[in-house]
Amino acid sequence: MAMTREDAAQLDAGDVLAHYKNEFVIADPDVSYLDGNSLGRLPKRTVEVVNKFLIEEWGTKVVDGWGDWIDEASKSGDLIGRSALGAASGQVLACDTTSVNFYQLCSAAIKARPGRKKIITDSANFPTDRYILQGLAKEHGLELLMIDNESTGVTKHERITPEVLAPYLDESVALVSLQVIQYRSGARSDIRALTDLVRAHGALLVWDASHAVGAIAMDFDKSGVDLAVGCTYKYGNSGPGSPAWLYVSKARQREFQVPIQGWFAQRDQFAMGANFERSEEMRGFQIASPSIFGMRTINSAFEMIEEAGISAIEAKARAGTSMMIDLFDEWLAPLGFALNTPREAGERGGHISLWHEQAQRISVALRRFQRVIPDYRVPNQIRVAISPLATSFVEVFDGFARIRKSVMDKEYLQISNEGNRVT
Ligand SMILES: Cc1ncc(COP(=O)(O)O)c(C=O)c1O
Incomplete structure (x- = not known):
């Protein structure tokens, strides 16, 4: 029997994370915001924390603040690591963008x-990763092999399994790079099985966990x-352009040298010496001054993730995406x-992907006429997400009811095809 709005309200009533929705700024409660996989909502704590930083720290201490701020990339990195990545301290830095971090670690x-x-x-794979790998292949004179996981019949829902990857591996492979959650289909990779497989061939695997961090538990x-690398602005709710993170396992930190040897990586940074001598701590992977605004937005958002618990967050992502698939x-x-997303809950993250031949126009019509915010991805797919801390089950239900109404009424016919630069 079809699910009702009362059923969704029941799910909210039993949801241990339900109260977190009130921790976010929601300018229009009638909007069904299903795009937390692209940009998370603004936590109210962040407004307070950033204001406090401006007045009580930057405004008051000015340059003397650096005495307190200097190691914040490591501190915020540790918080991301313990709340969302299953990483002990000293292995994560919050810094730069996912793209820069990806280039750094793949080069290394x-x-x-x-x-x-x-x-x-x-x-x-996400375009920035493919483009950077194309550039690196050219720079180092390497061959870039693209597994075709888009043509039908190769694999389902773009999912890379050990069986799909294995035939490509041999002793000539230096580097493999995969997403933990596919950005478009939402299919989830088995981190441990794929890591073991790549290691068995003596190659290295760089994970991009941008669509996974803050949505699923990783270990x-x-x-x-x-x-591994990832961003903080999706399920991490740290704001547009907030710093990304990179992870280098403790055991192997000495083996890797990133190409940009910035001054924050220098062992005795303020000796200002003539030659670069890399710090053997995680700081050896840091390029430059951390954005303290960014560190603070990360802290307030990831403290919430730590408080809520990543297992409870993943459980809600599973329940929410199951509800979406039923609807x-x-x-x-x-x-x-x-x-275009696996039906098995353990094989996906916090979003699902819906193919429709009019998807682009439907996604514009939903914004314009129905106050539903999804996003559109070529070819012909609409992504919809539950961001477990910020979205309620009723909000998802209402969003789907409006998608149905909009398409039944063919509202997309009123939308011309010329679009926005950002989809
Ligand atoms: C999987 C993935 N990797 C990398 C990026 C790029 O991130 P940035 O713009 O922070 O470099 C994104 C952005 O959405 C992404 O989804």
């Missing part, structure tokens, strides 16, 4: 495997992850939608 991995000639990634230390079956499949 390639240099740590001299003589090996190949890099492997998948065609459904980097226990899974034997060596290198898809009931309401959206008959309207020409197809599901």
Whole structure:
């Protein structure tokens, strides 16, 4: 039988995380915000924390503040690590962008495997990762192998399993890079199994966990992850352009040298010496001055994740995406939608992807006429997410009811195809 709004309200009533929604700024309670996989909502604590920083720290201490701020990339990194990555302290830095961190760690991995000639990634990987790997392949004279996980029949929902990856691996591979959660389909990789497989061939694996961090529990230390990057502005709720993070496992920190040797990586930073001598701590991977605004927005958001508990967060992501799939079956499949996300809850994260031949126009119509915020990704897919701390089950239910209504009423016919630069 079809799910009702009362059923969704019941789920909220039993939700141990329900009260967190009130911790976020929600300018219009009638909007169904299903895009927390792209940009999370603003935590009220962040407004307070940033204001306090401005007045009581920057405004008051001015340059003397650096005595307190200097190590914040490591402190915020440790918080991200323990709240969301399953990483003990001294292995994560909050810094720069995902793209910069990805370039840094992939370069270091390639240099740590001299003589090996190949890099492997998948065609459904996020564009910045593919483009950076293309550049690195050119720079180092390596071959870039793209696993085709978009054509039908190769794998389901773009999911890279050990069986899909294995035929590409041999002793000539230096580097493999994969996403923990596929940015478009939402399919989830088995971190431990893939890490073991790549290691068995002597290659290194750089994980991009941008769509996973803050949505699912990860256990980097226990899974034997060596290198990983990710952002903080999606389920991390740390704000547009907030600093990203990078993870380098303690055991292997000495093996890697990133290409940008900035002054924060210098062992005795303020001796201002003539030559670079890398710190053997995690700081050896830091380029430059941390954005203290950014560190504070990360702290207030990830403290909430730590408080709520990443296992409870993942449980809600599973329940919310299961509810979405039930509503898809009931309401959206008959309207020409197809599901491009695994049905098995353990094989996905916090978002699902809905294919429709009019997806681009539907996504604009939803914003314009229905106050539903999803996002659109080529080709013909709408992504919808539950951000477990900031979204209620009723909000998801209402969003789906409005998607159904909008498509039944063919509101998309009123939308012309010329779009916004940002989808
Ligand atoms: C999987 C993935 N990797 C990398 C990025 C790029 O992040 P940034 O702009 O912080 O470099 C994104 C952005 O959404 C992403 O989804």
